Amino acid sequence: MKNFMKVSPLRLLDMSAEKELGHGNLGVLISRAGVGKTACLVHIAFDRIFSGEALVHVSVEETPDKVASYYNVIFFDLIKALELDREDELRLMIERNRMILSYMKGSFSVDRLRQSLVNLKQNLSFVPQTLIIDGLDFEGAPRQLFEQLKELSAEFGTETWLSALSHRHKTEVNDRGIPYPCHQIDDLFDVIVHLAPSTDGIYLRLLKDRDHPISAGAQVRLDPNTFLVMAE
């Protein structure tokens, strides 16, 4: 699995001051629709799962079957792209270390999520080190929700990654360089990254690294087919 770790999108964080998001912290991945937010989050998930961590994938408005099928497809591509053996063993790692929680019909709330995490801990002794939250509606969500999520991360000591949808026509950027829809809540996030397509691949760029200055070259180029880091 070392091969994968070398080319996982999380390599971007090697260019950050602390080399990781860190437990109890909140990170967000911003991109426009169709660029591959979910694929990128699933890669982050694989990076954590294959290093032996337990992970909860929270999906807002998508069924577990659908989420599981994303993982399967991406896993299959990974196996092919990296010519990995030990397929069965890795599958087992995914099965044992990943829990999918779906919230349909607008049922997502931090309280429900907290209750589920408590249930997982009490009944299964399943304690995730990473929390992935995909599909949350940043436009409609009040600031308070993100504050609660930050508390939740601290409470459970998870590294929490969220995805946020931006739009072509919403061009607002705050004076710290953080774009819509995170421009008014960027103080709540420890790390902010931006995913954007370009002619020679998809770029994952670091926009915020806590209070540390960001170097101009803090980005990785991803293969648009595999989402793996391409050699420069």
Add this chain to the structure above:
Amino acid sequence: MKEDIEKLRNIGISAHIDSGKTTLTERILYYTKRIGVIHEVKGKDGVGAKMDSMELEKERGITISSAATHCLWKGHRINIIDTPGHVDFTIEVERALRVLDGAILILCAVGGVQSQSITVDRQMRRYGVPRIAFINKCDRFGANPYRVLNQLRERLGMDPVLLQLPIGLEGDFRGVVDLVKMKALYFQGPHGEDIREEEIPDEMLEEASAYREQLLDAATMYSDELAEAVLEGQETEEMIHRALRMGTLARTLTPVLIGSAYKNVGVQPVLDAVNHYLPSPTEIENTALDLDKDEAEVVLKADPGLPVVALAFKLEVTPYGQLTYMRIYQGSIGKGDELVITRNRKKIRVGRIVRMHADEMEDITRGYAGDIVALFGVECNTGDTFTDGSVNYSMSSMHVPEPVISLTVKAKDNKSQENLAKALGRFSREDPTFRTYVDQETGETIISGMGELHLDVYVERMKREYRADVEIGIPQVSYREAITQRAEFNYTHKKQTGGAGQYGRVAGYMEPAKEGAYEFVDSIKGGVIPTEFIPAVDKGFQSCLVKGPLLGYPVLGIRIVINDGQHHPVDSSELAFRQAAIGAFKQAYMKAKPIVLEPIMRVSVECPSEFQGNVMGSINQRRGIILSSAEDGTFTTIEAEVPLAEMFGYATVLRSLTQGKAEFTMEFAKYSKAPESVVEELKKAKSKSQEGRK
């Protein structure tokens, strides 16, 4: 007479138990004039609805077998294939799904999409069956078709499109607004046979146009013709039907109708929808395997001029003899034709050929590609492929899962013993997931199948249909064995006692195989084992798989390669090589590190969200692995994989944990390595029972 195949429909009606499948079928048969009277389901007149021909089914209120019935509606011929509603009968459901081209999914307007609907739908999806949905029981207290519509979207991930709106609901349910015609429909006459078309009630006009907008939005995705017409306000009913049909066949859109079968409201529009939106046999691709070309896949064409390919999907004993239901995929079958059963190359001559109308039948002289017919007096198994002998095709092998549970049956007297034997013979020919054998060590008769309920039903049938008075044992989980690494063998079988000796040497290796049960590879060079003895070697190995040397369970997933050996010009024989293979197997098996496999079930529990923790705990206690948990505001659905051995009595536990508010379903998922603790228990139990017999 060759009928128009474009106007043929082979459909199934699939439903959660009690959602009204029997009632709807009965109404359909009434409106299509197949029956003259409507009986209440489980009626007091003792006649009951038509599709439930088995007494047992009536008693349990579930439809177990998949009979087929034929009817006519507005120039279309419709074969209704009865699909079992219970998820435990997986093979029955899957076989029915195989022969049908489209389906009506019935939902209860009160109960909505429940976890069983989800399992049944998952199966339909697997077989790529296009479907329309009917929300039944709109007359019941608490009926809410709009909620069910949302559940279709959210729980089944469908793109449902409402074709009708209810006029009144619950006790006040009177009719439907047809959003394609933009008319109100009322169903009158003693059994709703007279449809009165009227203007939409004023107070519903606004709502109706809003929903029609939605319908058009969804339909225009599939037709540029319609999209343009809509822009100009020129859309016709025909255009809308065509577009909806495209979406339905692509399985990305689901037309939704509403009504009350019981109150005779909205049934005829369901038949119209079957004609309009579900596929004809020519629109569905079916494939077979060409056994002469290394099982290459061939696409069958619903063309009566091509060689015959037909599948026997259901056997039934009738007072007139054995009836075999067949779907003709290609060619045509007529009286006096000769057919060949692919499995055993046996030839049969077609005698009587009939079309079934529930329990009455119509003699016909010829059936054509796409149709479903029944033949009398054909000796075959369910699932057999028939051809005219000019091709050697088999309908792609339906995946038959290994049985997961077994129990002993013992006849109480001689007469019962005889009847039991008859019943067992019949059941195993009808249902490949039902198996039976006699345990060589104990002399007990064992039956095995896919779940407790599956076997329950057969035990009931033994008693009722076959009058066999039987005693049954406690259900046992069916374990399996498998090897985990490669091991070599080199075994010489030699015997020199008096007259002719026995001599044979077999060498090679065994290794785990990915798929299937057993694979034998002959890599012998230079005739060191003469070809005529190779089948004996193969048989010798096979005889070892029935009871694995580890704990006596059948062996799965093994590949045996022979690459060396030796024979003797005088002393070698089939028997000698068979013995050599058995010796070789025993020599290598334990070196190949065998393990015990246990059946794992995919379990889905639906409960009010406040019980999520309790349910998770109960699964965890059963060595289950929770895969996911999905909430929708009120309910949580927990998906897990749990060893079957731990699932006995789970219904009771779940009931008490959730105040009876949870429901669960399970289906076989896979065989996995059993943990050490389980293997230890099995070893102990085995040595105990051996001591007991000494």
